[in-house]
Amino acid sequence: MERQPHDLPKDPYSGGSNRPLPPRGFPVSEYEHRLNRAQRLMNEQGIAALLLTTEPEIRYFSGFLTQFWQSPTRPWFMVVPFWGKPIAVIPEIGAAVMAATWLDDIRTWPSPEPEDDGISLLTWTLLEVAGRTGRVGLPMGPETHLRMPLADFETLRAKTSGIELVDATPIIRALRLIKSETEIAKIAAMCDIVSDAFAALPHLIAPGDMEEAVFRTFKIELLRRGADDVPYLVGGTGPGGYEDIISPPASRPLQAGDVLMLDTGSVFDGYYCDFDRNFAIGHATDVTRRAYDTLYRATEAGLRAAQPGATCADLFATMWRELSSGSESGTSTGRLGHGLGMQLTEWPSLTPADQTVLQPGMVITLEPGLNIGPDRMMVHEENIVIRDSGAELLTRRAPIELPIIGA
């Protein structure tokens, strides 16, 4: 009988932790705390209810965790009242899973029902909580969207025309920016597993392997080591650098002189890591080594600068200075890092314009990039949590020298 190994023995390559995984889920007290913080902010702004339609937001207040969100067919709603527990307004198919959360008030309808896919039920619920003329908060700002048909939203607006809709992005953002220790432990566990898998990778692949096979091997390795899922694995290979950093794998073999980069957002219990590692295939040129070194130093500068009280713009400036100090030219993919947690990327952004002040409990990436010649680049990425004393690495720091595969 052929069997897959579920539980790996201590890994010879990990050099590392093999810490036990943290428990799944959260104590009810964590949801109560989230709700209390939300309701305090709602109260300050005279908001009677929050209306939520997206996976991370509904999960944040309930613990509702399912891959069923992959199906775009049915809308899911949550109403967070200014007092009392959140109310789930959801398709019947989710009732059993939602009933296993800490919520009490679960209202369902038999979806899909295109003529009225929960809109009447949601209307009644909103009017009950907010009254005919209350103020309702809905995320409308950067990095949010409305996950329901726009025509249904218009119907809802017409049926609740006395209700004033205001942007709830600042409330949701303020809550989710600061992670609890339980949340941090999940992200740290994911970073640990991926750090181990990156350490093992040189033993699993070799020059000549197709890029597609390398991606597949790495994805399997992540699952074997305890990732629940690998929703995000991108990367690139190319002589001395890669052309872009969001591609699926190509039908191209790893060749001597290539740089291989893999960047993964893997998930443990609904929480992401998001970091990459670079490898040289066979050998690395001086240009490649120098680029790696510059990126390493930019990250070190970022690690020192990521102190409570500094702004995201400060952190950007510090890293950018390091990237531009030599003959090289920095590249930013639009920013030099970002938040992460329940999603692969979250607020804030490390850009010149983002004045978000770093606070203990924020989890962010440091992601400096360099242009190499006209059409190649190299990117480094680490994940950190901001502590009172500064940055704490959640990832195992990338090697100080570019690792070589098949030397």
Added chain:
Amino acid sequence: MERQPHDLPKDPYSGGSNRPLPPRGFPVSEYEHRLNRAQRLMNEQGIAALLLTTEPEIRYFSGFLTQFWQSPTRPWFMVVPFWGKPIAVIPEIGAAVMAATWLDDIRTWPSPEPEDDGISLLTWTLLEVAGRTGRVGLPMGPETHLRMPLADFETLRAKTSGIELVDATPIIRALRLIKSETEIAKIAAMCDIVSDAFAALPHLIAPGDMEEAVFRTFKIELLRRGADDVPYLVGGTGPGGYEDIISPPASRPLQAGDVLMLDTGSVFDGYYCDFDRNFAIGHATDVTRRAYDTLYRATEAGLRAAQPGATCADLFATMWRELSSGSESGTSTGRLGHGLGMQLTEWPSLTPADQTVLQPGMVITLEPGLNIGPDRMMVHEENIVIRDSGAELLTRRAPIELPIIGA
């Protein structure tokens, strides 16, 4: 050196095909055909441009395939003009990948830029294509949503106030309902791989295994056999049936008398399968066997009834009759099947209300369910394509008798 097997030898358990995988991507002629069909419908309705914001729609017209959509930070836009190729209005970070598609007109801005995240660029593009008072189609109907911040959409509306927005769901739906042979081949390849993996599963797991480990083993098996990704794997176990069908795995061992169900939406080259299989652990009671048999017969009835010209409501009625013919009670999770393709679930739905007429080229699931006692259920699922001559199975038909693991 430990290495993962990338290419499996002929599988002793598959009993099956091991057909070579179809080539990735599409010929340009396929995109031209999609565009021509869209522009014909736009012309009929006096629509000057389509505005698209969601992954499947943008990929449908361009071939743009990346997991970068996992990041909610940046909006992505496509404008399909009434004449000429689609125009991509996208963050700079996607320029290289988009440039590798058949599109010529790629307009980028340095995102994230919360103050103006592509809205000015999109405004100019819309006004250029549709004029100040043209009619623009935007998907607003069932199973669609708008993937951009609502506040940015309001800004766009204000800047293009002369433009009339109309619902483009009927156009997008009409196009995507009918799959090309190239699309069908990708779905069929995915169904083949998953059929093989389901056939192998009894050799990979055993009574006593934790549900979490079973999920992990199956996911790894799917990747080993050629799935690009497994974005959806849900299921359940329980004595004689399971409580719900959208759960992540539990920390519970497989026990004699359990029914195990696994349901996966796995992906090859951006195309999904969506089907499940049931297994008894150790032994099955007569009640369990009878339920399995009823579901098997309901699916057979569905396979016979899935003829061009029949409606989705007809197909629902045929299967429902079979489910209700004995002492058992059918359950529908809201419907008895649905479309699939670029997404795990797509239009249409097998419900009493859905009058969609089945046509050759439609790919759908048949998904009958039964209640077993007060709080258990069993669900079967197959994937088919409608042909001139009737239903063609894309999945390898489930065994006529419930397979037993660890008998």
